[in-house]
């Protein structure tokens with residue numbers, strides 16, 4: 001059955017896949033982001049975009065590492081979306097969060113914790129999926145953290161997953177009834193972020209030196225100590241980092 005899905009953050013790394021896969025499945029898909037005139041933080045353009053929607057998938061994000069800025073972003077985005085959904089009669093909000101962030105008060109993860117709290121206390125029936133880091137996070141971070149010939153990445157244990165597989169899960173959840181928190185979704189194998197960054201650089205013919213640094217605070221500790229890895233019983237994606245890397249065309253590296 002075709003339904004009307006609004007994808008907030010539909011131009012982002014995972015959002016692009018959500019939009020593409022939802023359209024391929026025959027749904028009526030409305031991507032929403034600042035580039036198409038809607039702002040979830042300011043709350044502008046939401047009423048028009050949500051008119052007639054059955055479900056909203058929220059995959060918006062901010063690139064900040066500041067807890068204050070992340071909390072401000074995710075609180076405002078979630079509150080504004082939920083209010084607009086309630087006004088428009090939307091009966092299902094699907095959100096994407098991150099494995100292992102429970103109770104974190106530092107860095108970007110602090111905002112994700114608040115997003116989950118606002119969602120759970122909000123007026124719209126919801127589904128929450130937590131996933132591990134995307135394979136795509138490696139080039140995303142290298143783009144921000146490369147300084148001349150050196151890239152500085154956080155010391156991190158991760159079980160990365162293809163954003164496309166996370167999108168598949170989100171579309172499937174959006175097609176169903178609200179389920180609250182569902183099983184976590186992790187990638188098929190564990191790696192160190194710095195090793196992934198080196199493999200990405202070699203595959204792209206880039207001679208950068210990758211240095212890993214322990215980040216301070218609770219977020220940094222979680223990255224190092226395995227807290228962000230999927231627990232036994234989590235659902236697991238199939239595509240390994242190596243397979244994902246092999247699929248990239250040279251221009252995508």
Ligand SMILES: NC(=O)c1ccc[n+]([C@@H]2O[C@H](COP(=O)([O-])OP(=O)(O)OC[C@H]3O[C@@H](n4cnc5c(N)ncnc54)[C@H](OP(=O)(O)O)[C@@H]3O)[C@@H](O)[C@H]2O)c1
Nearest residue numbers: 009011012013014033034035039040059060061133134137
């Ligand atoms: N990246 C990971 O490894 C990972 C892992 C697990 C979970 N997640 C979660 O997945 C979600 C998506 O992450 P991502 O990496 O795909 O994000 P991303 O690539 O940074 O994309 C963010 C999206 O949000 C939109 N956006 C940003 N500010 C906005 C605003 N004020 N109003 C409306 N739209 C706005 C952006 O479009 P415009 O710039 O045009 O507005 C873009 O479409 C996040 O909630 C993140 O926490 C990410």
